[in-house]
Amino acid sequence: MSAEGGPRVGVGVAEAGAHASRVAHHFQDFEQQRHAARFGMWLFLGTEVLLFGGLFVAYAIYRVAYGDAFHEASCLLDLKLGTTNTVVLITSSFAVAAAVHYAHHDQKWPTVVSLLLTIGMGLAFLGIKSVEYAHKFQEGALPGKYYHFEKVQEPGASMFFTVYFFLTGLHAIHVIIGLSVLSWLAWRAIRGDFKGGYDLPVELGGLYWHLVDIVWIFLFPLLYLA
Amino acid sequence: MKRYVFIWLALLTLTGATVGVASLNLGDWALAAALIIAAIKATLVALFFMHLLEQRASYRVALVVSLLFVAVLVTFTVLDVRTRFVPVMPQEAYTGVPEEAFPEAPPVRSAPAGQQTGAKAEPEAR
Numbered sequence: 001m002s003a004e005g006g007p008r009v010g011v012g013v014a015e016a017g018a019h020a021s022r023v024a025h026h027f028q029d030f031e032q033q034r035h036a037a038r039f040g041m042w043l044f045l046g047t048e049v050l051l052f053g054g055l056f057v058a059y060a061i062y063r064v065a066y067g068d069a070f071h072e073a074s075c076l077l078d079l080k081l082g083t084t085n086t087v088v089l090i091t092s093s094f095a096v097a098a099a100v101h102y103a104h105h106d107q108k109w110p111t112v113v114s115l116l117l118t119i120g121m122g123l124a125f126l127g128i129k130s131v132e133y134a135h136k137f138q139e140g141a142l143p144g145k146y147y148h149f150e151k152v153q154e155p156g157a158s159m160f161f162t163v164y165f166f167l168t169g170l171h172a173i174h175v176i177i178g179l180s181v182l183s184w185l186a187w188r189a190i191r192g193d194f195k196g197g198y199d200l201p202v203e204l205g206g207l208y209w210h211l212v213d214i215v216w217i218f219l220f221p222l223l224y225l226a
Numbered sequence: 227m228k229r230y231v232f233i234w235l236a237l238l239t240l241t242g243a244t245v246g247v248a249s250l251n252l253g254d255w256a257l258a259a260a261l262i263i264a265a266i267k268a269t270l271v272a273l274f275f276m277h278l279l280e281q282r283a284s285y286r287v288a289l290v291v292s293l294l295f296v297a298v299l300v301t302f303t304v305l306d307v308r309t310r311f312v313p314v315m316p317q318e319a320y321t322g323v324p325e326e327a328f329p330e331a332p333p334v335r336s337a338p339a340g341q342q343t344g345a346k347a348e349p350e351a352r
Contacts, residue, residue, distance in 0.1 A: 038285060039282075039288070042284075042285040045292075046289060046291065046292035049255075049293060049296060050292055050295060054299075055301070056296065056300060057296075060303060061303060061304070065307065075258055086241050087241060090234065090241065090267075093234075093271060094230055094231075094237075096275075097230050098227065100231060101227060161252065188266070206275075210275050210276045214268045217264050218261075220262050220264075221248070221263070222260070222272050225244065225260050225261075226246035226256075
């Protein structure tokens, strides 16, 4: 891997010694602490995958039962807005990867700018999503018994929108949590907390944001292109 | 940084590809194609943006195991749903619309003749 490959596992002994004050008493050294934090984050991301997995199963069941209704209903989602949102979220993922890179190389202001760009794109994503939601509310493409959408009257179409709102809603909640975490990171970066090899919060926050991106990467084709 | 830009461009290209493939109307293969492209995109994000490629294998294990469990859950649930015959899974259970409201009785697979008239789901007589 290239020298600029981002955060590494191997932190030098001297560097670890310089951060002895940051090592909690139950860890042998800085490196072990970093490993524990990263592994904990990955375990958490694993449970997030399982959380969304339940809803993906619901999608699979109703798609098997109502393939035609799902196809018709998904054609009525706004593909342009959906694609725009995909591009926005992928670009924000790129921006947060850059933030982690800059934080690792002690570049304060590039880190801050990258984080703020990520937050801006996350807000743009939510804005576009709310435009879509407002449109669906107006048309009556609502979950369950509130469904009164005239364009698709096939049985099962209301289930598509139920699954749609649950999947995108849970995802939007994750975007909001991610934005809160990123704002906190941006504030700490401005304060100058991340220096001298201490960049783990940025890295872990970045991991969460990437997961939000990955979930959307699957939601987009399943809902908009089904 | 150069690597991140490269991955970002690849992700944008694949997004365009998935929209393009969907417009071809591949029928039954559309979902498979969309999921394969999504899996490639997710793998790129995980390996490069999330640094799974260059970090300890234990992180990969955590992700792969959870994906495996979701795959098992999806596969066996779909196998179950697809191999049920219709009276066991009345339309009413999903839609809230009584079965009588449907103009034609749905085709009954592997159920003895005569049972088709029963609107409610009855356990198979043995």
